[in-house]
Amino acid sequence: MSSKLFSQFRENLSVKNAESISTSYKRITKSLNKRFWDTDSDFVHCRQVGSYGRYTAINGVSDLDMIFELPWSLHDEVQGYSGNKQYKLLSKVCNALKDTYRNSDIKVDGQIVAVKFTKGHVIELVPAFRYANGSYKYPDTGDGGRWRECDPVAEQIKMKEVNDSKNKNLRVLCKMVRAWKNEHGVPMSGILVDTLGYHFIRSTSDYDSSSYSSYKHMVRDFFGFLVDQDQDKEYWRAPGSGSHVYKKANFHPKAKKALRRCEEALDDDSPDKKWRAVFGRSFPLESNLTENVEKSDRAVSYTDTEQFIEDLFPVNIKYKIVIDCEINAEGLLKEKLSKVFDFKIPTGKRLNFYVKCIDKIPKSVTYYWKVRNKGEWAVARDQIRGQIRQGNADGKHSESTSFSGDHFVECYAVVEGVCVARDKIKVPI
CATH class of the missing domain: 3.30.460.90 (Beta Polymerase; domain 2)
Incomplete structure (x- = not known):
């Protein structure tokens, strides 16, 4: 499968x-x-x-x-x-x-x-x-x-040369990595993705002739390759031209998480959802490939109103943003969510989300927010939510804690109709 x-x-x-x-x-x-x-x-x-x-x-x-x-x-x-x-x-x-x-x-x-x-x-x-x-x-x-x-011609020639020698796997790998970086807000330029894919695929002979059945191992090994890169390294040499290709931010933390999810998927008998957690909605679910799925198997007991940013805007992650939240609750007045561990926020409290780190995003940026509720209470009350709404110009957004369960809040930075940065935070209530 x-x-x-x-x-x-x-x-x-x-x-x-x-x-x-x-x-x-x-x-x-x-x-x-x-x-x-x-x-x-x-x-x-x-x-x-x-x-x-x-x-x-x-x-x-x-x-x-x-x-x-x-x-x-x-x-x-x-x-x-x-x-x-x-x-x-x-x-x-x-x-x-x-x-x-x-x-x-x-x-x-x-x-x-x-x-x-x-x-x-x-x-x-x-x-x-x-x-x-x-x-x-x-x-x-x-x-x-x-x-x-x-010298883009030299880069194109070298990419094609190595791609052809590796059973067309270089370009496929670079496309899959793009899906990952756009899904998880990894601020990597396209040329950096291609350069790292090029250096990885040349470093091994494991994928010289393999195809679809080996893609799961190829992406796992690529994320391992990313994790092994020197965190202090500032640039890599582009294929063909040898030009310096600089990184915009540290990609190691999200590469480590991707590697862990890949390893979990490889150990799972039904790994489609785990692969989707790595690559986003462009990765299919097994049910999408199975013919004659019973309608009852697709039914849900709530109104799923979740929206997805890629359905509203093109996604091309170029910048890094980090969001956090001030918790206005007893004993936690204006405490940051990022600094609170093993704590569930009481209901009936106010949460003030904000963009705390902006990486040279143009001033014309517009912020959008999504709040997704999960858990039994959300289903029982038909309050899954998940709609994407335009936020304040100052990058702030407020919510109240209504019921228990895990919640997720995501922020998107949109510039001239393109989502160029995103971040997500878990809110345990």
Whole structure:
């Protein structure tokens, strides 16, 4: 059954709006080719990069990266500008796109021109000049403006080379790890996920020819690989280009928890729910794969009103947030929930949740909260809850303790329609 579960999991992770994404890439390419190359082509001078270009993106991907090659004559022209040359180049590209997309949200943002489409994805366009060896020179508007270099082609070639030599398992592994990091709010960039997956898969021959039946062991071993990484290490070398890929935060605690859950799943005769605890709702349950399930087996004795953030917004975890709670109860006035152990909060008390750690999230962030009640009392009173509601701008949310049982409160940070950070806390009452 595990091979069927992981086979369906792989299918669930595949990008479902690839046709729409392709159309967006082509429209931008055609528009810029008209402006800078005097051609109507919708494919030359364009390269899809990032996770989508490395074929490691999963369904719900929101940020799509592309490089558009500009003529070197424009580089010579820009070099003659005064002030921030890089910003002026990006503005020139931005304005060229605005002539075509008059009703779209297009703006210069650091090293890119961001084009936001109403279909739920943003193309982050990097205008660049291509060297003869295939690498690129691109603008960075920071610190008054400067030029940087990158080699995404080398990264793509090396990823494909190793993926092909490992029975296509590298890309599958990277997709599964993306599902985990988005489910548990692990602030890892896409290139870091792919880089770590690349280094892991090259370090072993165990998965050179294996397939679905071995995925459960492969992900277990990968999380073990993560746990074994030096916690003080700041960066790893990207495949092919050798560029420094930095970590944003310590991923060890959540990797340890994932490793423990994987080991529990491997020891379980019906492990589907344990695997789902690792990867989220994209991992199927056995009942979903079983035909002719009796309706009574699916029935519940309460109204399940739970909502899921991935049904409301694309999820692409980039930042770290940590939530906590002040308990306003006798003997625990303004005590932090994170510092109280082996204690059940009395009913009839006030709980004040708040975001206590924010990792450079843009000021345009909007917070959403979910309160999920569990236990016999919640079922008996038909108070499972679980709806997602927009919270206060200051990242605070208040609740009262109504009945006994374990409760879970989760906070989501949403920026420009994408969930970029999340955290969850258990509330024993």
